[in-house]
Amino acid sequence: MTATIEPRSAEVDDTEAQGTSFLAATRLVAEREVKTFLRSKGFWIGLAVIVVGLFASAILPSVFGGGQPSVAAVGPEVTRALANAELDVREVADRAAAEDLLREEEVDAAVMADTTGESPTGVRVLALSDPPTDVMAQLGTSPPVDLLDAADVSQGERQLVIMVFSLMFLIFAMGGAAIAQSTVTEKQTRIVEILVSTVPVRALLTGKIVGHTLLTLGQVVVLAVAAPIALSAGGQTELLRVVAPALGWFVPFLVLGFVLLAAMWAVAGSLVSRQEDLGSSMSLVMILALGPYFAVMFFSDNATVMNVLSYVPFSSAIAMPVRMFSQDAEVWEALLSMGLLAGSVTLIVLLASRLYAGSLLQTGGKVALSKAWRQAD
């Protein structure tokens, strides 16, 4: 082996340290977090599950639930009468044949000429156990409706957006628990002593938040690319046209909301010394992640509550994009809410960095928040 002797002694007496800056340290910590997660199987499995779920929910309804209701038409006259209805019509000779098809569940309903004169439409509908509303809707004649203030989005579309936004928020908010895991790993293995003696504690915290925010953003981008593909594949281009503009608001809100929770996840991890104790310190953060999800799901029809939720940090990350989507809120409202959220993020990150510094080197049981706060002095 030819050893290259590098001059070390020359540097030893040089007391001017060049070292890593705060930014460089933050970047290194973030880089490590990202690399570690990109290598873990769990990360890819989780992402794959979300993407598969997305495709499934976009495509499956048109495969299973789709298609027109099928009916058996008794006699050629009825068949002709049904020609313009959106029904899959099979002509049968008599009522007995129609009943057979019904019992075999080959058709959803049977339609025959009304001989009693009771029916204004001149046909009767025969079904197995429940009145076939979808078939009846095709047969009935509804009066034309004129709307004075037509909604741009249907109630169904709004519900779907609420569900998708809430679910995505929930998935990523809970994903932040990885920060708590990573922090407690460093505490448990005592790497933290080397880290703290090398770089500022704030660089550790910032690096973790930045790293995981980038990971989340990356996943959001993957989903943003996958969603149009999935919706087109499922033949739901109309829905895509409606959802796309709302995503523009949702993504920045989601990222800010994530950072807010990320700082809290980090503190939750720094308060305990062992993985086993993590559950106790994570419960509060978990409530803050689940809360907005349930609040928006439950109160989505209550305009006043949604209004409030769209300004409260945490829930504003879902509620405001939803309001923007259903065009209940002006742009200035969204910007104000985003400003409030950004303000809370700054405040919480500052608080968190103090608590993080105060608790990171405390070992043993769970560190009380008040103790962590005092310790940082």
Add this chain to the structure above:
Amino acid sequence: MLTVTTISRSFGDHRVLDDVSFDVRPGRMTGFLGANGSGKTTTMRIILGVLAAQGGTVTWHGKPVTQPLRQRFGYMPEERGLYPKMKVGEQISWFGRLHGLSQAKANRNTERLLEQLDLAQRANDNLEELSLGNQQRAQVAAALVHDPALLILDEPFSGLDPIAVDTVLRVLRERAADGVPVLFSSHQLALVERLCDDLVIISGGRIAASGGREELRERYGTKRWELVVDSDAGWLRDVPGIRLISLDGPKAVFELAEHTADGERVDQRVLRAALERGEVRGFTPVVPSLDEIFKEAI
């Protein structure tokens, strides 16, 4: 040179460090000795800024030790830890970069160190796949990768087999020879005796003794002599100026009393007295082991 001056630290009402002062000199291996709970780890943590001192200062070449300066120190904590699910080589290189090395330099140093520590073939394994002894070597590498200006090692040899001790020792000596001050704690006295140039002995949070190893030997030990004569050496009991430590027939160990009135070398007087009584088979100063210095000092 690292200078620790009158640092103190309490946890609650318990005073863990009390006016601790000592130097770690360039190019010297300084052994930090003390019983469990005597304050070794606390002192090291204060030097590394992991813990704050409540009084006193730590200076490096006369300047207070600040965070950027500390970044150039190498530290091996008592409780070992590296990332379990990270590759050994990558991990050590990452620590190098965290200490301010460029990627290329960090990789180069990592490669060299793993070679020196006989870990080169494990570079691509996750840390958790290594045996405890090899994890320990990796830990040493993580402390050395950035060519630190000062090395602080808390119990660097505990858990190592004799071969690994020699390997690690060779690497540490090489650093010391380059002019790096090395401070390492241990409770394995025999090992420290072999390794260190200087000694700092701490007891109950106070420095009991510090200085060069030989100097401490002089100070704490040359007062004992072993005398072997032909017949029974019981007559030593009556010789003034000495205290008999042990007597086993013709073999006796005695200690010179603290003060002799006339300033005469009492050991020479004893030797003359022995020769007058018969043959002397042996007369040797008892070189104290570190163990004895340690017990004496605390």
